[in-house]
Amino acid sequence: MSSEVKTKRRPFKKFTYRGVDLDQLCEMSREDLAQLLDARARRRFQRGTKKKETRLLKRLRKAKKNAPELEKPECVKTHLRNMIVLPEMVGNVVGIYNGKTFNQVEIKAEMVGHYLGEFSITYKPVKHGRPGIGATHSSRFIPLKIIKRLFHNLRLETDSLILDIIKL
Known part of the structure; x- marks a missing residue:
C-alpha cells in the first residue's frame, strides 16, 4: 500500500x-x-x-x-x-x-x-481610516473640533488664534 x-x-x-x-x-x-x-x-x-x-x-x-x-x-x-x-x-x-x-x-x-x-487597476482601493470632523453625531458637540473646523474653512492656519478664543 x-x-x-x-x-x-x-x-x-x-x-x-x-x-x-x-x-x-x-x-x-x-x-x-x-x-x-x-x-x-x-x-x-x-x-x-x-x-x-x-x-x-x-x-x-x-x-x-x-x-x-x-x-x-x-x-x-x-x-x-x-x-x-x-x-x-x-x-x-x-x-x-x-x-x-x-x-x-x-x-x-x-x-x-x-x-x-x-x-492594471486605475484606482486606489479605499482604506477606511478614522472618521473626520463632523462625520458622526458624537463628534459634532466637541467645541474644540467645531472651532477648528470653522477656522479651517476660513483658511486661517494659525493655531494660536484658536487657543486664544478657547481661553476666553
Whole structure:
C-alpha cells in the first residue's frame, strides 16, 4: 500500500484554452484563434487589428528575441489597455498605463483572451481610516473640533488664534 502511494506523481497541469494547448494556440492563425475567443473579442478581430496594436506585438516579439535565455524579456510600456492578450504575448513583461504610472505585468497563459487593462487597476482601493470632523453625531458637540473646523474653512492656519478664543 505504501509503495502505491510513492509511485503516484502529480504532474503539472498543462494549460489549455477551451480545450486547445498553448503551443497549438501560438501556431493558430488569428481567424482560428478568434473562433475560440468570446463574442466581444471575436467582433474585435473581425474589425481588424490597428496600427498601434501591431506595433506593440512587434515590440513584444523583439523584446522576447533579444532576451537572454532563462530570463524575462525587457518591459515594453504601452497605453493600449484595450488590447486583447494573445498567445504569442505569453512570457513577456508589459508595462500597462493606469493613468498615472506603468504597472509591470508578466503575461501568463491564463490571461489569454482578457484585456490588458484588467491587470492594471486605475484606482486606489479605499482604506477606511478614522472618521473626520463632523462625520458622526458624537463628534459634532466637541467645541474644540467645531472651532477648528470653522477656522479651517476660513483658511486661517494659525493655531494660536484658536487657543486664544478657547481661553476666553
